[in-house]
Amino acid sequence: MTTAVRARVASTLKYLSLIVAGLVVLLPLGVVLLTSLKTSDELAAGSGPLTPPGDWLNLANYVTAFEKGRMAEAALNTFVILVVSITGTVFIGSAAAYAIDRFDFRLKKLIVALFLFATLVPSITTQVTTFQVIDQLGLFNTRLAPIMLYLGTDIVAIYIFLQFIRSIPISVDEAARLDGASSFTIYRKIILPLLKPAIATVVIVKGIAVYNDFYIPFLYMPDQGLGTISTSLFRFKGPFGAHWENISAGAILVIVPTLAVFLLLQRFIYNGLTRGAAK
Amino acid sequence: MTPVSSSLRRGPAGGPRPQDGARHSRQRPRRRWRQRLTPWLFLLVPLALLITFSYVPIINMIVYSFTDWDGVSPDYTFTGLENYVEIFTRPELFRVFVASAYYLGAAVLQIVLALYFATVLSFNTRFRNLFKGILFFPYLINGVAIGFVFLYFFQEGGTFDTVLRLFGIGGEHLWLGDPDLVNYSLAGVSVWRYMGLNFVLFLGAIQSIAPELYEAAELDGANRWQQFRFIIVPSLRPLIGLTAILAISGCLSVFEIPYIMTGGAGASETFVIQTIKLAFRFNKTGLASAAAVVLLVIILLVAWVQRRIVPEERVTS
Numbered sequence: 001m002t003t004a005v006r007a008r009v010a011s012t013l014k015y016l017s018l019i020v021a022g023l024v025v026l027l028p029l030g031v032v033l034l035t036s037l038k039t040s041d042e043l044a045a046g047s048g049p050l051t052p053p054g055d056w057l058n059l060a061n062y063v064t065a066f067e068k069g070r071m072a073e074a075a076l077n078t079f080v081i082l083v084v085s086i087t088g089t090v091f092i093g094s095a096a097a098y099a100i101d102r103f104d105f106r107l108k109k110l111i112v113a114l115f116l117f118a119t120l121v122p123s124i125t126t127q128v129t130t131f132q133v134i135d136q137l138g139l140f141n142t143r144l145a146p147i148m149l150y151l152g153t154d155i156v157a158i159y160i161f162l163q164f165i166r167s168i169p170i171s172v173d174e175a176a177r178l179d180g181a182s183s184f185t186i187y188r189k190i191i192l193p194l195l196k197p198a199i200a201t202v203v204i205v206k207g208i209a210v211y212n213d214f215y216i217p218f219l220y221m222p223d224q225g226l227g228t229i230s231t232s233l234f235r236f237k238g239p240f241g242a243h244w245e246n247i248s249a250g251a252i253l254v255i256v257p258t259l260a261v262f263l264l265l266q267r268f269i270y271n272g273l274t275r276g277a278a279k
Numbered sequence: 280m281t282p283v284s285s286s287l288r289r290g291p292a293g294g295p296r297p298q299d300g301a302r303h304s305r306q307r308p309r310r311r312w313r314q315r316l317t318p319w320l321f322l323l324v325p326l327a328l329l330i331t332f333s334y335v336p337i338i339n340m341i342v343y344s345f346t347d348w349d350g351v352s353p354d355y356t357f358t359g360l361e362n363y364v365e366i367f368t369r370p371e372l373f374r375v376f377v378a379s380a381y382y383l384g385a386a387v388l389q390i391v392l393a394l395y396f397a398t399v400l401s402f403n404t405r406f407r408n409l410f411k412g413i414l415f416f417p418y419l420i421n422g423v424a425i426g427f428v429f430l431y432f433f434q435e436g437g438t439f440d441t442v443l444r445l446f447g448i449g450g451e452h453l454w455l456g457d458p459d460l461v462n463y464s465l466a467g468v469s470v471w472r473y474m475g476l477n478f479v480l481f482l483g484a485i486q487s488i489a490p491e492l493y494e495a496a497e498l499d500g501a502n503r504w505q506q507f508r509f510i511i512v513p514s515l516r517p518l519i520g521l522t523a524i525l526a527i528s529g530c531l532s533v534f535e536i537p538y539i540m541t542g543g544a545g546a547s548e549t550f551v552i553q554t555i556k557l558a559f560r561f562n563k564t565g566l567a568s569a570a571a572v573v574l575l576v577i578i579l580l581v582a583w584v585q586r587r588i589v590p591e592e593r594v595t596s
Contacts, residue, residue, distance in 0.1 A: 010503075014399055021396065022413045025471070027442070028432045049431075049438040092325045099321035118333040120582045124532050124551055125571045127337040128558040129343065132350075133335055135329045141294065141541065152332030158325070183317045212421045214535055234539065244431055251424040258419050266412065269419075273476065274483040 004058035013270065014114065023157065029255070036061050036248035043245055061249035068239065068249050073225065074232035081143055081217075081228065082210050085150035089206050092200055093157035094165075098187050100158075101165045119155045127219065134220055145220035146228075150210055157202045204265070204272035211258070229254055299536070337575075343568035350564035362569035378462055378537075379530050385466035386526030389474045390519065395476075397481035398507055411482070415475035422472075426539030429468045430455070458546040465537050465547055472536070477522055482516050482568045485511055524585040529576045550574060 029118050035043070037062070047053075065071065100112060123130070130149070139145040168191065171203035192199075214230040221228070227235065233254050240246045262269060344362055348355035366372050395415055396566055417425070432438045433454035440451050454464045488510065496506050512519075534551040537543050543552035550570070558567035 014404070017395075018399065018404070018410050021392075022410060025413050025417055028428050028438065028471075031438045032428050032431060038339040049441055092328065095321040096325035103318035103321075105315065105318045108318075111326065114326075114329060114334070118329060120579055121333065121337060121575060122528065122532050122578060123333075124534060125575045125578070126333075127342055128350075128554065128564060128571060129336040129339040129568050130332060131558075132339065133331060137331075148328070149332060152328035155329070155333075183321075187321070208419060212419075214422050214539070230421055230423045233421070233427070236427070247427050248431065251427045254421050254424045258421065259416070261410070262416060262419055270415075270479055270483070274480060 001019055022253070032248045035244055036252050038245050040243065040245055061245045062253060065236070065246050065250040065253055068246075069236055069253075070224075070227060070232055071229075071253060074227045074229050075225060078144065078211060078228045081146050081150070082207060085147045085210055086203055086206050088147070088151045089154050090202055092151060093154070093202060094161045094192060094195055094199075095187065096158045097161035097165050098191055101162060102170070102183075107140075115155055115158060118153075123153045124215070127215075131219065136273070139220075141221055141223045141226065143221070143226065146210075146213075146216045149216055149220070150213075152205070155204065157206065160201055160205075161195060161198050164195055168194050200268060201272040201275045204269055208269075249265045303347050340568045340571055340575075344572045345569075346565045348564045349562040350558060351562060354564070358565070362566045363573070365566060366569055366573060372553070376555050378547060378549050379533070380468060381462035381466040382530035382533050383527065385470045385535050386523075386530055389470045390477060390522055390526065392470070392474050393477035393481050394515070397485055398511060401482055401485040402503075411479075413480050417472050418475040418479075420472075422535045423470065423539055425472055426536055429464075429471075429536075430540055433464055455541055455547075461541060461545070461547045465540065468536050468540075469533070475507050480518060480522070481515060484515050488514050520585065520588055524581055527581050531574060531577060555585070 031049045034048070034051075034053055037056060037058050038047055039054070039058060042054055096115070100108070100115075134140055134145050137148075139148060172190060172194075173186050174188055181189070211229065213228075215236065217226075217228040217231045218234065220264070221231070233250050236247050236250045240250075341438055345357055345359060346355040347358045349359070357441075396410075404410070426526075434440075435451045435453060435456075439454060452460060455461050492510050493506055496510060501509070532551050533549045534555075537547045537549055538552055541547045543549065543556070551574075554567050554570045554574070557563045557570065
């Protein structure tokens, strides 16, 4: 084989593999989209999964899923939990990182070790006893349960902030201190604004995790009125049984906001995850 | 993970500053006291949360693991190592690790695929960003939605069977009902879901390699495979090591997808699903705690091995 032929074959194989991978990703999603647009009669008549729907604009399933699935309520619950826990994580994580990096105090090594060890313990292993703690604090079946857990068990954010605070020169703090600024003022007026890129990273990593989390709301907020996006969708299993047209519409409803945010913030999401994971 | 301890720096913030003598001596005790207190004010809330939601549960879990507590009644008795003996002697409790093996296989496949696509897409390729977005997007999708998407995909006579028929592979399979197939199906879903994350991490690392290295290699007559073998793989080694370790602890703690798709029934039951069932359905809190302690020890061992194999400085780039 000449080099030119070989290069052509390699290039063809490369694009072929990319196209196959693209299809593998998109096919399961595409089929669900098609099904969400079909009527229950169409499905009962044996419409194959790859057959297009009779009416491309049939949105009746979405209305059913949205109303009967209580998706408006779920979106609101998720939004409240998302905003409170992300805001809290930013303040708690940056305050802890500030204290650890900028001060010398007794027991510092111990405290750093406590935070470090906690990252190694997967929260799923301690769920049985975490449940008892939440229950005893009277937080079971309240929105505070997931909020406190997202705040309390997110040690990764502290590490991301620590990385960034290290790159802020201490001379900046010193200059402010000479001008009479207190530690709190330095934290609020100098450190926090300089941490913006780290905050963006934490917001993205945390936002994805909270929006998609199933386990914590499922275990700690079984109440019907406290459904999040994940648990409300999970409940579709019951009332809709084998009504795949409704379940599909529900799944698409949950995926679309993610897709919109992804398309808008692509670059930041890639960067945020790379930073968050390489921390 | 970066060692915080290794780079603890003595900040000058705590040190005394030159002041004129009289004021200095008068304010000294108060100032000292405030300086000593300041870091604790910043740490108050983070520490309280850390202790309440990480350390209290861990300590309780270890204590309960030596008891016969049912999680409800006010009293319990200490039973020594009985729970641990039960875990290691009842084969049906250990069987759940079989399912982990499938996910471990999936993790290997996932890393290989991620490496391949990251390499291909870091060189000149048409529609690069489009392919990058498509391959990565599943990672962002809600787990429950993924569960439903694949429940539908794997139905008998459903999408997967239909596609296979297009390629001449006939028949209807119980992808999720057949104990011999269910774990392949579920592990496949986990490849579909998580490959994109590894891919993006590898891609980021490959792009941080200095382009001069490739140029120099090309001048020396190295082909694409040699560039991959001698430039890309060595520079990704720390990240691959980290990913592999995360994959091991990940495949031990699989919960969401099998729970949503099969309810964790039969062969698809994983360690975590079993623990949760023991605790919340059968009220065997003591036994469930012991199981969780075993899992925790395994994961800590894996993390320890990782720190030995991959020196930390090289992980952060």
